[in-house]
Amino acid sequence: MTSTVGIAALAAMLVFAVAAVGLRDMIRVVSALALSSLALAAFLFVEGMAYAAVFEATVAGGLVSILFLLVISMTDDDHVGYVRGRTAVLAGGAGAVFLAALGLAWQGLSTITLAESTAATEPFVEWFWAAHPLDVLLVTVLVFVGVLAISRLTTPLAPPESERAPGEASEAAESGAVETEEIA
Amino acid sequence: MTVPLGAALAMLAVGFVGVLAGRNLLKTLVGIELTSKAALVIFAATDAASQGIVVLLILVDAIVVAVVMAMAVAVYRQYDTLDLDAMGAMSW
Numbered sequence A: 001m002t003s004t005v006g007i008a009a010l011a012a013m014l015v016f017a018v019a020a021v022g023l024r025d026m027i028r029v030v031s032a033l034a035l036s037s038l039a040l041a042a043f044l045f046v047e048g049m050a051y052a053a054v055f056e057a058t059v060a061g062g063l064v065s066i067l068f069l070l071v072i073s074m075t076d077d078d079h080v081g082y083v084r085g086r087t088a089v090l091a092g093g094a095g096a097v098f099l100a101a102l103g104l105a106w107q108g109l110s111t112i113t114l115a116e117s118t119a120a121t122e123p124f125v126e127w128f129w130a131a132h133p134l135d136v137l138l139v140t141v142l143v144f145v146g147v148l149a150i151s152r153l154t155t156p157l158a159p160p161e162s163e164r165a166p167g168e169a170s171e172a173a174e175s176g177a178v179e180t181e182e183i184a
Numbered sequence B: 001m002t003v004p005l006g007a008a009l010a011m012l013a014v015g016f017v018g019v020l021a022g023r024n025l026l027k028t029l030v031g032i033e034l035t036s037k038a039a040l041v042i043f044a045a046t047d048a049a050s051q052g053i054v055v056l057l058i059l060v061d062a063i064v065v066a067v068v069m070a071m072a073v074a075v076y077r078q079y080d081t082l083d084l085d086a087m088g089a090m091s092w
Helices: A003-022 A027-046 A050-075 A085-112 A124-131 A135-153 A166-184 B001-020 B025-046 B051-079
Strands: none
Touching: A003 A027, A003 B001, A003 B025, A003 B051, A027 B025, A050 B001, A050 B025, A050 B051, A124 A135, A124 B051, A135 B051, B001 B025, B025 B051
16 A cells, blocks of 8 residues: 555656656756656655665666756757647557557456565565676666767767868877877 | 556556657657656556566666667767657658
């Protein structure tokens, strides 16, 4: 049974999610998404998942928001429009079909009885590292690879030689000449 | 239906609308993020012992965001816009 605080956190999460979809300013969209993540973290904490709450608040609410802001600042594309006309009708129809299929799947799954859950009695940290040492390491490495890939891709490209300013080109030539003399 | 599961379904619908109705690539990614949060709520609501899966899901979600954002930057350099309609080939 979910407590009142948990229900309030879920309601806040939904409100911020709707705001994230409806707002047009990308900075506000990212702020709403981060607040939605924090509300979800509060719900996880109330449900007794303290470690998951910390991960949600730091990774989803912090790291992902910073990545969003980084990409927004690099792309400078503030055009946030929505589909119109026939595409909007198709999108609405696809959404309705998806939700209907989800409801049918829900009805089907509710008739299946799951086996009794084997809850871990040892502390979560010990169980987690004992059960998932390799995949957690791989996931951590992949996170950093993704961040490094973004940093590499967002590095400003060097302009072609022909588009460089005359002073810049002469400075580069001079530095190259100096380096050549030092080597010689 | 319990409250968390209903909230998760509503979150899934909101994320789905965000994916389908948005024309901006980053806005579409926000919709994907919201659908993954719906999955998190379902995991948390159904089994309290699934904390490890929830943590892994959060990390995998961060990886997805990092990879898609790298793609978004590459697409922006190619097309000079993040508007999916303007890209043409990527819109439907």
